[in-house]
Amino acid sequence: MDYDVLVLGGGIIGSALAYELSKYNLNIALIEKDYDIADDVAMVNTDIVYDGTECKDGLMAKLEMMGNNMMEELTSKFNVPFIRTGSLVIAEDDESIKTIEDIYLRAKRRGIDNVNIIHENEVYKIEPNLNTAVKGALYSENVGIISPYDLAIAYAEVAFDNGVIFRLEEEVLDIQKLATGLKVTTSKNKFTCRVVVNTIPKDFYQIDNEKPYDKEESKILTYMLLDNEYKNYFSNIVFSLNEGSKGYSLPTFGGGLIAASITNNVIDFNTTLNIVSELVGDVDSENIKTMYHSRYYKDNIIIDDSDIGKGYVKVIGRSYAAVTIAPAIGKLICESITNSLKSTIKKNFVDKRRDFYKFKELSLEEKDEIIKLDKRYGKMVCICNQITEGEIVDSIRRPLGARTIEGIKRRTGATFGNCQGAHCLSKIVKILSSETDKKLTDILKDSKSSKMLLGRIKEFKEM
Ligand SMILES: Cc1cc2nc3c(=O)[nH]c(=O)nc-3n(C[C@H](O)[C@H](O)[C@H](O)COP(=O)(O)OP(=O)(O)OC[C@H]3O[C@@H](n4cnc5c(N)ncnc54)[C@H](O)[C@@H]3O)c2cc1C
Missing domain, CATH: 3.30.9.10 (D-Amino Acid Oxidase, subunit A, domain 2)
Known part of the structure; x- marks a missing residue:
């Protein structure tokens, strides 16, 4: 078998699951069709953490309550913004x-x-x-606000540091049952594995012989x-x-x-x-x-693990509260898989995200110290949100680092200020181009067909 577990889809649910599974002695890969993890998680850097009060469905309420209760520990461990605003x-x-x-x-x-x-x-x-x-x-x-992208990327970074392989830019085309295990066909490879967890909200493959759920209200x-x-x-x-x-x-x-x-x-x-x-x-x-x-x-999310014996688990549906319930879903599916595979805990699991600086939150003394170590922290790129060149470079060089402009924006908060990037966007394009050794005209916003610069309009000496 190529893998013990293949997680399909790198949204917040796939990333939460990859993190939980990385605590065990398992060979795991996550397959995501986009350039980055959790590309669709949020339009802005703030989502609501619900508490199970508002939803009609009792099971969803339980997932929300469980997710809500897990947030304090998760966000303080991962350095993710979270406030119980009420x-x-x-x-x-x-x-x-x-x-x-x-x-x-x-x-x-x-x-x-x-x-x-x-x-x-x-x-x-x-x-x-x-x-x-x-x-x-x-x-x-109980209700609060969280930065959803920070949570998703933190989950993925820790999973990555604990051995999960992230196969980005690879689209899942089909999933088939074999005599033993399953086969996943992607746009680039064919993999065999013992368990597949499909978190892709909409797609149905050969293994889903009947469409279990196609209501999307x-x-x-x-x-x-x-x-x-x-x-x-x-x-x-x-x-x-x-x-x-x-x-x-x-x-x-x-x-x-x-x-x-x-x-x-x-x-x-x-x-x-x-x-x-x-x-x-x-x-x-x-x-x-x-x-x-x-x-x-409005739909409920269904965790269908009725085929866990055959090695297939599917997360079906979409919810307005998917960020809230992602920690609970990750934990529950992980329990189901590790029980089924009789997996053992990894002794050298490191439950920590690599450190990074949020420059604007530091004291003047701390800022001075960091600039002495790396002068790029002394160069302000996003004036509105006070994001430095050092932070942008770190967001590219980190584990699972940003490879697109959207990736940098979400990891650092640059361009989200009042000017919406009017001042800093071109500087960020330049930094990404030099860090990844790509031409300015090859820098992408977030997907293959989203070039930031279409081409040169004149031959300038420098661009
Ligand atoms: C406007 C809006 C506001 C929201 N506000 C809140 C809120 O306040 N609180 C809250 O808790 N939740 C909120 N949510 C819900 C939440 O943000 C999303 O529903 C959640 O991010 C979905 O996560 P997911 O992992 O289920 O799915 P996705 O993020 O859709 O992840 C699935 C992944 O699978 C990938 N994929 C798809 N097809 C393939 C393929 N064939 N091969 C490989 N990969 C594939 C996709 O690229 C994607 O990355 C909001 C949602 C929206 C739209």
């Missing part, structure tokens, strides 16, 4: 009060602590900038990212139950605010602006850094 589900009328009472009772039945119904004046004490007329709210102290989520000069900053995550302005808002690690609306169809800029203004107050278009549309998945 969340408010605001009720603006009697019907919504009834809804939050039902959610509260369900949370109690599920054994979720630190969730309470609070009255109007308490709501404004907790969130003074809220300018909607509320009658009450469901307040949870989704709505449209529109994000407006407001800059850190927006006057009505919320420090909690705020959800609105109001049908006309259904959505939520969350503070971001960059100091700004995400205002999101959930609608049945794609909506234009002005409609989005009206909806989010109902929740976060009048938004001046000057404060809008960017706007994105995406699918908002």
Whole structure:
């Protein structure tokens, strides 16, 4: 057999699983079609860590609770930004009060602590900038924000350092059952293995002889990212139950605010602006850094390990809370596989991510020390977020280092400031080109067909 376990798909779920499996004496590879791990994990650097209160499905609630409970330890071990901001589900009328009472009772039945119904004046004490007329709210102290890309890349880096092979730019074409084990055919190779875990959300292969799940109910989520000069900053995550302005808002690690609306169809800029203004107050278009549309998945994720005896496990579906539940899914599937293969714990497993500097968080003395060691930390590349050349070079040279501009942006936070890269993008392209010894015109944004520079328009002496 080429491998004991093949993990298909390098999203946050595949990366979490690779990390958990790397604690065992197993020969593991992860296959990902893109240039980088967790390319699709997030549009911005902040996601919500839910607590199992909001979801209707009991099993999903358990996964959310388990994931939520694991976050403190994981994020402090991996140096990943995570804050328990708290969340408010605001009720603006009697019907919504009834809804939050039902959610509260369900949370109690599920054994979720630190969730309470609070009255109007308490709501404004907790969130003074809220300018909607509320009658009450469901307040949870458990809910928080996390940097999803940091978590995914941390999982993958530690797995890599503990021997997992990452096969990037390799697309899985088919999976077949053999007399013993399985065969995975990719765009570059054919591999045999004892167990396959398929975390690719949509694809179906020969082994999936019947499509087990093809329902993909989704709505449209529109994000407006407001800059850190927006006057009505919320420090909690705020959800609105109001049908006309259904959505939520969350503070971001960059100091700004995400205002999101959930609608049945794609909506234009002005409609989005009206909806989010109902929740976060009048938004001046000057404060809008960017706007994105995406699918908002309600579906439950199913872990199908009914074929574990044949060596096949599949994670089916998509969820709006996949980041929250990824740690729980990784742990549960790992347990199932290691029990089935009777695997033993690896004695020399190193549960640590290689150190890196976040320059702007250091004291002046620490900054001086580092610049003395490496003068590239003295060269500021992203002025808005204070990211230095040293950090950009490190993000390329690290285990599973960045090979694209998006990879650098997500690892360092460069270009996510108020200027959105207007000042630093060209410098980053230059650094990546020199670090990887590639021509400037060969530098990619994130995928094969995403060249940053299409070609030279004139023959300059220097470019
Ligand atoms: C707008 C938005 C907001 C969200 N907000 C939150 C939030 O606040 N909190 C939260 O908990 N979650 C949130 N989520 C959910 C979460 O970010 C994603 O659902 C999650 O990242 C999905 O992870 P995954 O590993 O299941 O799938 P993916 O990230 O889709 O990973 C699957 C991987 O498989 C690869 N792949 C696909 N086909 C092949 C192939 N044939 N061969 C090899 N590789 C292949 C893909 O390139 C991909 O990297 C949000 C999602 C969206 C879209």
